Amino acid sequence: MEEKDSHPISFLVTDDNSHTLFSERFRASYHSTRGAISESKYVFIQNGLQYVHEQFQSKEISILEVGFGTGLNAFMTYLYAQEQDLKINYQSIEAYPVPITEASRLNYTSQFSEQEKIVFNQLHQQEWNRVGQISDSFSLNKHLCLLEEFSSQQKFDIIYFDAFSPSEQPELWTEAIFEKMYDLLKRNGVLVTYCAQGQMKRNMKQAGFKVKSLPGALGKREMTRGLK
Numbered sequence: 001m002e003e004k005d006s007h008p009i010s011f012l013v014t015d016d017n018s019h020t021l022f023s024e025r026f027r028a029s030y031h032s033t034r035g036a037i038s039e040s041k042y043v044f045i046q047n048g049l050q051y052v053h054e055q056f057q058s059k060e061i062s063i064l065e066v067g068f069g070t071g072l073n074a075f076m077t078y079l080y081a082q083e084q085d086l087k088i089n090y091q092s093i094e095a096y097p098v099p100i101t102e103a104s105r106l107n108y109t110s111q112f113s114e115q116e117k118i119v120f121n122q123l124h125q126q127e128w129n130r131v132g133q134i135s136d137s138f139s140l141n142k143h144l145c146l147l148e149e150f151s152s153q154q155k156f157d158i159i160y161f162d163a164f165s166p167s168e169q170p171e172l173w174t175e176a177i178f179e180k181m182y183d184l185l186k187r188n189g190v191l192v193t194y195c196a197q198g199q200m201k202r203n204m205k206q207a208g209f210k211v212k213s214l215p216g217a218l219g220k221r222e223m224t225r226g227l228k
Ligand SMILES: C[S@@+](CC[C@H](N)C(=O)[O-])C[C@H]1O[C@@H](n2cnc3c(N)ncnc32)[C@H](O)[C@@H]1O
Pocket: 029, 030, 031, 066, 067, 068, 069, 070, 071, 072, 073, 093, 094, 095, 096, 097, 145, 146, 147, 148, 162, 163, 164, 169, 172
């Protein structure tokens, strides 16, 4: 797959002043318009990474993300891992990359040091389909492919399931896709998503997950965590 498949996007400022993008192809924003950074921290870091770190006392954690997009979840993961002294193997799947020229205009690093700005740029500049070291303790492999075509021999501790919503991309929230996600997790592995749709939760259960509904981000009623 080649990078030319990227699609028209525009910038939005969300309620916590962090940017998100709006995809013309999917007619959807990449994050909650109530706060992109706040949503990423709450759904994926607090209820995904921090949960696994504290629950299983893990210091080495492997993460698979569905949808690299703006790189925000990867950047928030890097920051949490630095703070907690974790070793992270981060892999992300993306079919329609955000061009680097656009990514470099995102304001996610405005509160951070020069070193952290360099890290955010590195996350985007890293070559596709190659393992690279962002730091001694953070490795990154971005897979340029459709989720439907992704396969891996590796198993993961956490999946950040961050596709566009079931109304925009119903083909990514099916029982078959969740079976594939289940297979990609280690025993006791965890999948987190901002989504709380009933049919999605039934599909997760059918695929074998123990499904837990948690309070959602930024006033949203619920989000979902699945345990293998
Ligand atoms: C809701 S956005 C979230 C992206 C990212 N996690 C972020 O924080 O910016 C969903 C992402 O999934 C990507 N995507 C959509 N369909 C896909 C597919 N079939 N396979 C892989 N990635 C896909 C989109 O291009 C987009 O980057």
